[in-house]
Amino acid sequence: ASGVSLVKAGVLTTCTHLPYAPFQAKDETGKVVGFDVALIDLVAAKLGVKQEIVDTPFEGIKSGSDLNAGKCDVAAAGMTITDERKQVLDFSAPYFDATQALAVLTGSQVKTLEELKGKRLGVQGGTTGEDYIKTQVKDKSLDIEVVSYKDLAALQQALATNQIAAAVNDLPVWNEYIRANPAKIVVAAGFDTGEQYGFAVKKGNAALLKTVDEALAAARSDGTYDKIYTNWIGE
Ligand code: GLN
Numbered sequence: 001a002s003g004v005s006l007v008k009a010g011v012l013t014t015c016t017h018l019p020y021a022p023f024q025a026k027d028e029t030g031k032v033v034g035f036d037v038a039l040i041d042l043v044a045a046k047l048g049v050k051q052e053i054v055d056t057p058f059e060g061i062k063s064g065s066d067l068n069a070g071k072c073d074v075a076a077a078g079m080t081i082t083d084e085r086k087q088v089l090d091f092s093a094p095y096f097d098a099t100q101a102l103a104v105l106t107g108s109q110v111k112t113l114e115e116l117k118g119k120r121l122g123v124q125g126g127t128t129g130e131d132y133i134k135t136q137v138k139d140k141s142l143d144i145e146v147v148s149y150k151d152l153a154a155l156q157q158a159l160a161t162n163q164i165a166a167a168v169n170d171l172p173v174w175n176e177y178i179r180a181n182p183a184k185i186v187v188a189a190g191f192d193t194g195e196q197y198g199f200a201v202k203k204g205n206a207a208l209l210k211t212v213d214e215a216l217a218a219a220r221s222d223g224t225y226d227k228i229y230t231n232w233i234g235e
Pocket residue numbers: 017020058077078079080081124126127128129170
């Protein structure tokens with residue numbers, strides 16, 4: 001009735017890149033859960049199907065190649081809406097506001113990028129955080145060695161084991177890390193990049209995009225969005 005056709009009958013297949021808590025990560029039982037998962041479950045419910053999650057590198061998600069190849073129907077990956085990505089993906093209405101943040105080990109005195117002179121700064125490959133840092137380093141001619149990691153887990157591990165002096169990623173993922181590992185790291189600085197996350201569909205998949213936007217709008221108006229926000233992000 002919705003006119004939505006799915007790549008695999010009877011399920012809404014979601015591409016994501018694990019782990020990215022609190023948006024998507026495995027729980028103790030191995031089930032993928034999180035803020036994005038909960039919102040896409042609402043889209044699946046509206047379609048009368050269950051969500052099935054496919055873990056895939058972020059590059060294939062943001063470039064549109066996974067959606068174009070029919071690997072999934074929708075991408076839900078804490079993904080920032082950018083002009084470049086809008087060329088290759090169709091985005092839903094924004095569902096989350098984020099900024100970038102600089103995390104350091106507790107006890108580190110570093111508070112600014114300038115103080116990382118001659119040091120190693122970790123970022124996550126393919127992300128807006130990586131783009132932001134590379135641009136800052138270039139524009140301000142900063143003497144920083146930028147090291148890109150393949151996923152958030154590798155970046156956090158590098159910081160926790162002191163292989164890098166600091167790391168940049170989206171603020172909510174640092175807040176979640178601190179919640180799970182109290183006293184290990186602190187957020188030393190924030191960068192107000194004014195990012196907004198969107199869910200994405202294959203270019204031209206207007207029927208599915210409409211369903212995603214309607215499910216989001218309904219969740220915002222009936223309080224479900226707020227409940228999901230409180231549950232996964234906090235107050
Ligand atoms: N929000 C960032 C981006 O879109 C990071 C996303 C992610 O690593 N899953 O680039």
